[in-house]
Amino acid sequence: MPTETDALDNKIICRLCGSADLAGFVDLGATPPCELFLTAEALEAPEPTFPLHPRVCRSCLLVQLPPLIDPDETFTEYAYFSSFSTSWVEHARRFVTAATERAGLGPDSLVVEAASNDGYLLQHVVADGMRAVGVEPSANVGAAAREKGVPTITAFLSPETGAAVREEHGPAALVVANNVYAHIPDVVGFTQGLRAMVADDGWVSIEVQHLLTLMRLRQFDTIYHEHFQYYTLGTAQKALRSGGLELVDVELVPTHGGSIRCWARPAELGTGASQAVADVLAEEAAAGLDTVEGHAGFAGEVSRIRNDLVRFLIEAADAGKSVVGYGAPGKGNTLLNYCGIRPDLLAYTVDRNPYKHGRYTPGTRIPIHPPERIDADRPDYVLVLPWNLREEITAQLAHVADWGGALVYPIPSLQVVEPGSGKVLDP
Structure with a gap:
């Protein structure tokens, strides 16, 4: 299975059992903390990123990330309600x-x-x-x-x-x-x-x-x-x-x-x-x-999801189709950063949380608007980032079908679906 050098892995200590014997699980590159949404003023400032590479402990089998960020910095003021x-x-x-x-x-x-x-x-x-x-x-x-x-x-x-x-x-x-x-x-x-x-x-x-x-x-x-x-x-x-x-x-x-x-x-x-x-x-x-x-084997599955989504977005752009996002969850920022998706492929996303309005996604700097923006712009595709709420969101966005739009769910595999009914369509 994929591993890093012993020298690197030995610097990481399992937080449950104390073992220093850890192996790589999946390497998602380096990303900013997923809930640190950027203000417009912050767009001109440096943005720190941290490796996103969980390991598995060979002793107790806990899959874990090194504690690279301080919870005090992340959770003192939190964007998730x-x-x-x-x-x-x-x-x-x-x-x-x-x-x-x-x-x-x-x-x-x-x-x-x-x-x-x-x-x-x-x-x-x-x-x-x-x-x-x-x-x-x-x-x-x-x-x-x-x-x-x-x-x-x-x-x-x-x-x-x-x-x-x-x-x-x-x-x-x-x-x-x-x-x-x-x-x-x-x-x-x-x-x-x-x-x-x-x-x-x-x-x-x-x-x-x-x-x-x-x-x-x-x-x-x-x-x-x-x-x-x-x-x-x-x-x-x-x-x-x-x-x-x-x-x-x-x-x-x-x-x-x-x-x-x-x-x-x-x-x-x-x-x-x-x-x-x-x-x-x-x-x-x-x-x-x-x-x-x-x-083992998870990393290859992850690469295929990235390739399918990026290919879809590029082909949509080449065909003159408009694509926007729905939701700005923490998980969405892992997806966007790992896939390298920026405003040229996803013009903006929307979210029901007013705290995020006028801010930008960390790393990829995609603007976040209120949900009403979708109704005004009538995009061809809406990429749903909080896929775990698929049933709820597919029903909420039923009206996207009024102008012939469709919803896109990237996980567990790329699917284009009909709003309201949830019927899977051809990409």
Whole structure:
């Protein structure tokens, strides 16, 4: 499988097990941090880039990026607000309903969420009459949560923060860490923080993208510097144990192209793992992800996606067709930078988040406008960057068919689809 020199790999230490024996996984070049959208003034300034080359630990098999960026710089003011996705808010509501039943929550129960963003999830806890506390490092999105009536602490989760939350609010019947377990370089410390907050008979729920699905569906654009690690269920189980938690159950959920929802409890409870855990671990082993060699081959799949997308955009430009983007997610910036797509091939993109309007995508410097710009310009093609919301966005953009436009989804393979119906068309 692809590897770098021993001298280079030996400078990188596995953040879970401490091994210095790591191999290359896929090399996506060098890109800027994916959520650092540029202002017009910043276009004339230098823009730092960092290698985007995750490795796999030959000892514990955790796929990980070196900690090249400081979370303090990225998350102090954050461009991502979860509530701008209607389907994501609904996903959170359904989760709260199911978790209430699983954990036996009631009016006196405390639910704590680490990386609670703008209160997209805990607002449902509050609406159900339960106590809620968010722990959110980004001041701007935490302020949005408080405006919704969700008590939110501005802090990164650590063992000390977890102990302070427990001291002030009491032990939590449920601790949630959805779509954050990949975002923290100190896996062990973060997990210890989760354990510090949860009651000795409580539950911890962690939702994180599944490496097995990432590889099968070629979701390379979900690799970016904010995602420090990429989990199989096997490596997630090891990470949970590092902080005193034991994996007891797992659900496969469709979010972010395919995620695992890990249910854990304090290790001292001695709760056994469910059959679902055994089944997913067996599926990973069948795919070879219980070995270093089983992680090979992904780089070639990624190259084919790049070649197909760039070829389509060049042929569209040669034919005089207009192409714009929809969405400005972090994953989109990995795709745009790796493929070398700039305004000559993608005139602009649009996003529902007003924070991004008037800014530019990092690295590729593509302008970001409000969604109404598409209606005014009536482009021939709309390249959808948040492909994980395919059903929602295909319905939202049904009116693009009114002028004969089509939608383009680049992953897992290039598809041109009819707005509204989602019927696959000839490119």
